[in-house]
Amino acid sequence: MKVELDGVSKWYGNLVAVNDISMVLAPGVTGLLGPNGAGKTTVLHMMAGFLAPSRGQVLVDGEPSWRNPPVYAKLGLVSEREAVHGFLTAYEFVLASAKMQRLADPVAATRRALDLVEMTSAQDRRIETYSKGMRQRTRVAAALVHDPKVLLLDEPFNGMDPRQRLHMMELLHRMGEQGRVVLFSSHILEEVEQVSGTVQVIVSGRLAASGDYRSIRRLMTNRPHVFTVQSSDDRRLAVALMGETSVAGVDVDAKLGLTVRAADYGTFTRALPKIALSTGIRVHRLIPADESLESVFSYLLAA
Amino acid sequence: MNLTIASITLRGLLGRARFLFLLPLPVIMLGLAWLADSLGAAPADWVGPIVGGLGVAVVLPVMALIVGTGVLGSEIDDGTVVHILTKPLPRREIILAKLAVATGVTALVAGIPLFLVGLLAEGVRLGLGLFVAAVAGSLAYCALFLALSLLTRRPVLVGLAYVLLWEGLLGNLLKGTRLLSIQQNVVALADAISGSDLVKSTISTPFAVGAVVVFAVGGTWLAIDRLRSFSVAGETS
Numbered sequence: 231m232k233v234e235l236d237g238v239s240k241w242y243g244n245l246v247a248v249n250d251i252s253m254v255l256a257p258g259v260t261g262l263l264g265p266n267g268a269g270k271t272t273v274l275h276m277m278a279g280f281l282a283p284s285r286g287q288v289l290v291d292g293e294p295s296w297r298n299p300p301v302y303a304k305l306g307l308v309s310e311r312e313a314v315h316g317f318l319t320a321y322e323f324v325l326a327s328a329k330m331q332r333l334a335d336p337v338a339a340t341r342r343a344l345d346l347v348e349m350t351s352a353q354d355r356r357i358e359t360y361s362k363g364m365r366q367r368t369r370v371a372a373a374l375v376h377d378p379k380v381l382l383l384d385e386p387f388n389g390m391d392p393r394q395r396l397h398m399m400e401l402l403h404r405m406g407e408q409g410r411v412v413l414f415s416s417h418i419l420e421e422v423e424q425v426s427g428t429v430q431v432i433v434s435g436r437l438a439a440s441g442d443y444r445s446i447r448r449l450m451t452n453r454p455h456v457f458t459v460q461s462s463d464d465r466r467l468a469v470a471l472m473g474e475t476s477v478a479g480v481d482v483d484a485k486l487g488l489t490v491r492a493a494d495y496g497t498f499t500r501a502l503p504k505i506a507l508s509t510g511i512r513v514h515r516l517i518p519a520d521e522s523l524e525s526v527f528s529y530l531l532a533a
Numbered sequence: 534m535n536l537t538i539a540s541i542t543l544r545g546l547l548g549r550a551r552f553l554f555l556l557p558l559p560v561i562m563l564g565l566a567w568l569a570d571s572l573g574a575a576p577a578d579w580v581g582p583i584v585g586g587l588g589v590a591v592v593l594p595v596m597a598l599i600v601g602t603g604v605l606g607s608e609i610d611d612g613t614v615v616h617i618l619t620k621p622l623p624r625r626e627i628i629l630a631k632l633a634v635a636t637g638v639t640a641l642v643a644g645i646p647l648f649l650v651g652l653l654a655e656g657v658r659l660g661l662g663l664f665v666a667a668v669a670g671s672l673a674y675c676a677l678f679l680a681l682s683l684l685t686r687r688p689v690l691v692g693l694a695y696v697l698l699w700e701g702l703l704g705n706l707l708k709g710t711r712l713l714s715i716q717q718n719v720v721a722l723a724d725a726i727s728g729s730d731l732v733k734s735t736i737s738t739p740f741a742v743g744a745v746v747v748f749a750v751g752g753t754w755l756a757i758d759r760l761r762s763f764s765v766a767g768e769t770s
Contacts, residue, residue, distance in 0.1 A: 278619065280765040297761050303621040309765075313612030315541060317548045329537040330620040372616065 231291055231304075231379045232256055233277055233411055238286035240272050247272045249435040250286070255413055259406035261422035261443070262415040264432035270415040271310060273432065274384050277413070278307045290380055303331065306373035310384035312365060316358030320349050320368040323357060324375055331376040343371040347401065363394035370401070381405055383414040387421050399425045454478060455495045456519040459502070460487035462512040470505050474498070487515070538617060538630040542604050546638060549607065555599060558592050559646035566650045576654040580731040584654070584663065588647050589719050593670050594696040596643040597635075601678030602688040604631040605756075609682060615765065624760040632672075632679055632753060639671035655729055662727025670719035673745045676752030677715070683759035712736065718744045 233255040240248040248269045264270050275281040276288050279295035279302075288295055295301045315323060324343055328336035344350050347367040352360070357368060366386065373381060383402075387395050402425055406412045416422055422429050422443060429446055431439040439446050461467045464487050468480045471490060476497035481489040492498035506513045546552060562583060569579035605628075608614040617627055644667035651660030677695070681688040696716075703710045704717060711717040721734035721741035734741075 275765050280615075280618070280763070282762070282764070299623065300621045302619050305619070307615070307619045309612070309615050311612040311615075313615065315545060315613055315616075317544060318541070326537050326541055327616065327620070330535070330617065330622060332621070373619070 231409075231411060233291075233380055233413070234287070234289040235273070235277070236287045236289070238273075238276060238283045238288055240269075240276060240281060241284050247435055248276070248283075251432070251435075251437045252286075253430055253437060253440060255411050257406070257409045257411050258428065259402050259412045259414070259425055261425060261429040262413055262432065263419065263422050263429050264415075264417060264438075266417050268417075268432045269435040270417075270432055271384055272435075274307075274382050274413070274415055278305065278382055303376065304378050305380045305382070306376070306378035308366075308369050308373045308381075308383040308386055310388065312362070312369075314357045314365055314369060317356060319354050319356055320344060320360075320364075320371070321353040323368060324353075324371045327372040328375045333376060339375050339377075343375040346374060347371045348397070362389045363391060366390065366394075366398070370398075374405075378410070380411045381413070383412075385416060386414050387416060387418070395421075455492050455498070457490045457492060457498070458487060458515070458517045458519055459490055459513060460515040461506070462514070464488050466509060467506070467511045467513075470509050470511075471502075474501050474505065476501055489519070534633060535622065535626045535630045538622075538627055539634050541617075542631055542634045543638075545608070545613075546600065546603050546634065549603065551599060551603060551607075555596055555642045558595060559642055562587050562592055563646050563649060566653055570653050576731055580650075580654045584647065584650055584732065585720060588643075588650060588663070589667075589670070589723070590701070590716055592646070593639075593643045593667055593719065594674055594700065594716065597639045597671055597674030598678055598689065598692045598696065600635045600639045600642075601675040602682050602692060604635045604675075605679055606682035606688045614763075618760075618763060625757050628679065628753060628757045628760055632675055632756075635675040635679065636668070636672045639675055640668045643667050643671065651727070655727075655731060659727040659729045659731060662723045662725075662729065662732070665726050666719045666723035669722055669745045670715055673715045673718075673748035673752070676749045676756070678752075680752040680755040680759065683756055683763070712740070712744065715745070715748055 282296045325340045328339045479491045644664045647667045648660040648664040651663040700714045700716045718741040721736035724732045724734040725738040
């Protein structure tokens with residue numbers, strides 16, 4: 231069982247949402263990481279058969295998912311939009327899913343799925359009375375009721391409190407260990423860290439990095455950093471900084487002060503105070519220039 | 534016929550506040566008919582405006598519009614349709630379940646009042662004629678509005694434009710467009726079945742039957758085909 235993307239692109243008129251992505255998802259948990267608007271949902275929707283790829287192929291267990299309803303017998307989707315029939319109880323909602331999946335024993339499957347997400351005690355209340363986390367779990371139960379081999383979740387941790395998050399993470403882990411292909415998207419680095427060993431990073435519609443989480447994390451922390459420094463004597467400080475091995479380059483600007491490109495974060499921030507002290511230069515400001523997640527991601531894109 | 538989809542659709546439809554809008558119109562029509570009758574007016578004078586002008590021209594299409602766009606359009610709007618679509622069901626089965634519920638509810642809220650008005654005006658035969666014609670009309674209208682739910686993001690608006698501009702305005706100005714008007718074909722069916730002098734149409738019966746079938750089958754087929762290629766727009770956040 232695997233999910234395969236082969237040279238997949240998706241464009242809307244002139245706008246390219248997903249650009250030539252190829253990946254293979256094996257059993258286990260994979261995180262789909264990227265800033266908002268990067269194309270994560272588009273990728274998930276193409277996997278789930280809700281969008282036709284403009285070019286390339288999306289295969290779930292060797293079959294295309296677009297215009298192929300039988301694929302849903304082995305695929306479960308938890309979409310980001312929190313849309314549920316609020317007038318149903320969790321039990322009715324999951325049971326309806328089980329019946330539409332044409333399961334041999336829909337009642338038993340429903341009980342098992344609700345038990346899995348720990349919603350059994352609240353199963354007879356209408357969904358509209360639930361908290362966000364309970365709704366999310368109910369939707370997960372409905373997506374799991376037919377025991378799918380592939381589970382796709384779009385931003386499953388959004389709006390959950392830490393305890394619900396932890397519970398959901400455990401659940402995803404268990405699913406992965408049971409040999410299912412579990413893919414969840416997130417724009418928060420730390421979420422991926424706790425759940426997933428493998429990540430696929432998407433930036434601006436392109437696959438920026440893929441592989442083991444730890445090596446990608448190292449890539450992210452060891453990337454060059456840019457700082458803006460203002461001091462009592464910028465030019466003299468620039469000369470001193472150029473002698474420092476952790477500094478890759480310095481620009482001098484009369485108004486902005488110095489723009490320092492440092493090879494790595496830790497060494498430079500430890501070296502700067504020592505240099506200032508030894509040269510007797512007073513540092514007024516030290517501002518890291520690009521610490522946003524977007525810049526971290528775009529660095530990966532260039533790497 | 535998928536009973537699970539049908540029952541969820543029905544509960545969703547009846548549970549919405551919109552459904553309450555279904556009730557006043559047929560009640561007004563019945564009230565007016567009863568008033569005209571009890572004031573001693575001759576049926577020939579009031580059946581035209583009340584059955585033709587209000588019942589078939591307003592009550593039936595408006596009920597069908599609310600119900601027909603409510604069974605699928607609302608689910609597309611709020612995103613709950615995804616739950617039904619992520620099931621290994623032939624898309625035909627989903628559309629047929631929705632169409633059955635929509636036609637049934639429309640026939641109930643528009644057809645029964647029309648039956649009662651016909652009964653009041655002349656007798657069982659006119660009542661039955663109006664009822665059967667209303668059921669056929671419900672099917673044609675609901676199939677059309679179901680297809681519109683998948684063809685446009687604003688099915689209520691487009692449906693309303695069809696009813697008001699095409700059937701209402703053009704149907705009165707250009708007689709030719711009447712042939713392609715569900716409303717006019719419903720009148721023709723009622724005329725053929727009841728044989729009453731109170732309901733008259735210039736459209737031949739075979740044509741009316743054919744037109745209703747074309748609307749019903751065409752709309753259903755279009756809806757099934759569009760649902761097969763149903764796309765959910767990409768990035769929302």
